[in-house]
Amino acid sequence: MRGPAALVRAVRWLVRDAVVVGTLQDAEELVADRPELVAVTADGDVLGAHFAYGGSAGAPSQLEVRAAVDEAAAELAELAVRCEELDGVRRRAVARREECAVLVEEWGERRRAADREKSAVSGRLGRLSGQARGAEGEAERATAAAAKAEEALERATVEAEELAERLRVVEEAPAEEEPDTSVRDRLAADGANARQTEMEARLQVRTHEERVKGLAGRADALDRGARAEREARARAEQRRARLRHEAEVARAVAAGARLLLAHVEVSVVRAEAERAAAETARAARERDLTAERDQGRGLKAELDKLTDSVHRGEVLGAEKRLRIEQLETRALEELGVEPAGLIADYGPDQPVPPSPPDAGEPPAGELPAGGDGEGTEGADGDRPGPAPKPFVRAEQEKRLRAAERAYQQLGKVNPLALEEFAALEERHQFLSEQLADLKKTRADLLQVVKEVDERVEQVFTEAYRDTAEQFEGVFSRLFPGGEGRLVLTDPEHMLTTGVDVEARPPGKKVKRLSLLSGGERSLTAVALLVSIFKARxxxxxxxxxxxxxxxxxxxxxxxxxxxxxxxxxxxxxxxxxxxxxxxxxxxxxxxxxxxxxxxxxxxxxx
CATH class of the missing domain: 3.40.50.300 (P-loop containing nucleotide triphosphate hydrolases)
Structure with missing residues (x-):
């Protein structure tokens, strides 16, 4: 065992009968053979003849703690993955629900449009049917008039032929007798009347023929329009039937979507419950893991503290020994005194003379005038000298540091100090003037920058306000029914802000320019350009x-x-x-x- 001398003996006495063994079985065998000994295992178990306790049974080992931490981390990762999966399922269900709602709304709109179109086609078909019936009646009247004109023409033709025959007979008759003038005039008048009647009848016939042709063409056009309207009505009926079928399909899809949404909501609720349970389990695991880690860190910190204490003790002992050896060597080399004699003459048990007083201060052992202090006689016998004091290590170290600082402050003597001071003073004055000029210039420049920034901000704000106002009007003219505006990205800082263009053409919900078509983006850019032209x-x-x-x-x-x-x-x-x-x-x-x-x-x- 190694350690401080004051502790090693006590520790040796405490573990004088302790023996370190590998396993608990070895400890039982050793105590059975040697009851006076105490066996200690590597796991911290202590076994004696009359007692037994240990660390392996009372606290988990480092491997167990690490295994528990790994298991908790793995379970936490699984729970996080499960939470992400459930969150993804919920998001997909919400997206599917929104798609179904949009689809149902679209089919409803298409159905209403088909109804409106059917109503319009029915109205047009009724009007065309009325026009067709009017045209048929007018054609019948024109046909009757044409027939009457044909009959009149035939009668006029017959009369003209009779008159021509009579005239020819009269002309062929022998001219023995002079015909009666009245008869001749009457016959000439009858011939002229017959020719006039024939001409009028022919003109009337031609007029009726043209009118009949025009009415026939109009009737054909009306028939074609009626057929087209009937076909359009049939197509509208088919489209309406298709829309009804599609609406039924959409309703079925919506019902399925609602059913699916109900299942998804149940799944989401179940997932939320599982997620809450997982979060609770994860929190418990994290608390256990944190407690285990804190306990491990505390044990490690205590071990590090003990290790550092032992190391510091060893290092301090080695330093002290090395310092003592250096001092002994220095005393022999510089003073030629043995360490024992040096300690006997100047050891801590000897009194230490005080430091000499500074100029203007009384000696250490003398009081000012009027005092009653005592002191020893000096060398000249006129006034008492400073009395020695007992050795106090803190005071002597303080005197040493003060003397070293005073010595270092003195430095070396410089004979050119006055010239250097004058040069440095002149240099200091020059630099002070330059610094003052620079500060004044800097203040002027900052003022100019401030004025320029204020002017730039004012001009930009006015230009932006005018351009934004013009842009709304120009955009509404280029996109009737649409909306467009200019938005600042950072309204609080007008000098560094950007400008976003929001455009919503009629019939669209998008505002970003990247989602518009090429023509819409080009027209929006033209609107911005024209707005700038109108503003400035x-x-x-x-x-x-x-x-x-x-x-x-x-x-x-x-x-x-x-x-x-x-x-x-x-x-x-x-x-x-x-x-x-x-x-x-x-x-x-x-x-x-x-x-x-x-x-x-x-x-x-x-």
């Missing part, structure tokens, strides 16, 4: 194919905004759209001839 007008603007990705409707809206900008500014637009070219005042085209040389062609439109 400029004499002219240059745009390079800003409407390349737009359709005709959006292009027409953008052209109207360009025409508004055209009233106060000059626009230079590079484009391939013909509708944009139509609103320009002048066109400049670049073409390449057969020789590969570009040529600029200009045309003023207004």
């Amino acid at each position: 007008p400029s004499p002219f603007y240059v745009m390079d194919e800003v409407e390349a990705a737009l359709d005709d409707t959006n292009l027409q809206r953008l052209i109207r905004i360009m025409q508004e900008l055209q009233e106060s500014s000059q626009l230079i637009v590079i484009t391939h759209q013909k509708r944009t070219m139509e609103v320009a005042d002048a066109l400049y085209g670049v073409s390449m001839q057969g020789d590969g040389v570009s040529k600029v062609i200009s045309q003023r439109l207004r």
Whole structure:
């Protein structure tokens, strides 16, 4: 056994009859053979002839604690995995429920749209049926009128033929007698009337024929429209039947989804219960694990403390021995005195003379004027000297440290100290003036920076406010029914904030630009650009194919905004759209001839 000398003897006396053995069986055999001995096992069991106690039975071993910790950690990991799985099942069930709700709402909307479409088709079909019946009646009346006109034409033709025959007979008759003038006039009048009647009848027949053709065409068109409406009505009926079937399917899906949701909710409740139980078990395991770890750390800290104490004792003993040897060697080398003589003359039992007094202070053994202190006679016999004092180690060490500090403060003598002081004083004054100038310059610069920051913040705030206001109006014009706005990412710090663009076209719920189509993103960018133009007008603007990705409707809206900008500014637009070219005042085209040389062609439109 090794350790401090004051403890080793006591410990040896305590364990004088103790013997260390390997196992408890070896301890029983040793005590049976030697009852006067006490056997101690490596596990901490102590066995004697009349008593027995041990650490292996009272507290778990390190291996058992480690095994328990590993088992608790494994169980904790399993419970965490189970919790994650149950959480994933719950999230999937919630997502499925939301999908089913969206599907049911979509099918309901489609069914209502089909009903509205069916009502509209039925109304149109009724109107077309009425028009068809009116057209049929008018066609019948036109046919009757045409028949009457045909009859009139035939009668006029017959009369004309009779008159022509009579005229021919009269002309062929011998001219022996002069015909009566009245008869001739009457016959001529009858012929003219017959020809006029024939012409009117022919015109009336032609008019009725054209009218009959027009009515026939209109009747055919109405028949075709009626057939188309009937076909549309049949398709609408089929679509309505399909929508009813799809609605029934959707209701069945919704019922299944609700049933599935009920099962999922039951599973979620069961999972929550299991999770709570797992959390409780994990908390208990963690508490046990924490207690075991705390106990292990406490035992380890106590062992480390004892080990450090023993090591410190050994190190201090070795240092003391080495210090004593060094002091003995130094006394022999420097003073030529044996350690025994040095201790006898200057040992701690000898009185120590006090330090000499400083200038202006009374000696250590003398009081100021009027005092009644006592002292010893000095060497000159005129005044008493300082009296020796008993050795006190703390006081003497304090005197040693004070003397060493005073010696170090003296340092070496420097004959050039005055010149160096003057140079350093001049240098200090120069640096002080430079420092004052730098501080003043720094204050001025900070003031300028503050003013610039305030101005930048003011200008940016005003520009952002105007641009955001214009952006809402321009976006609502380019996207009728949509909403768009500008949002600051950090409104509290206007100098470092960013600007987000939120856009919601009509019929969509998204706001992020990355979820919009290419044309919508392009039109949103154009809206932001035009908002900046309107917030801070400029004499002219240059745009390079800003409407390349737009359709005709959006292009027409953008052209109207360009025409508004055209009233106060000059626009230079590079484009391939013909509708944009139509609103320009002048066109400049670049073409390449057969020789590969570009040529600029200009045309003023207004």
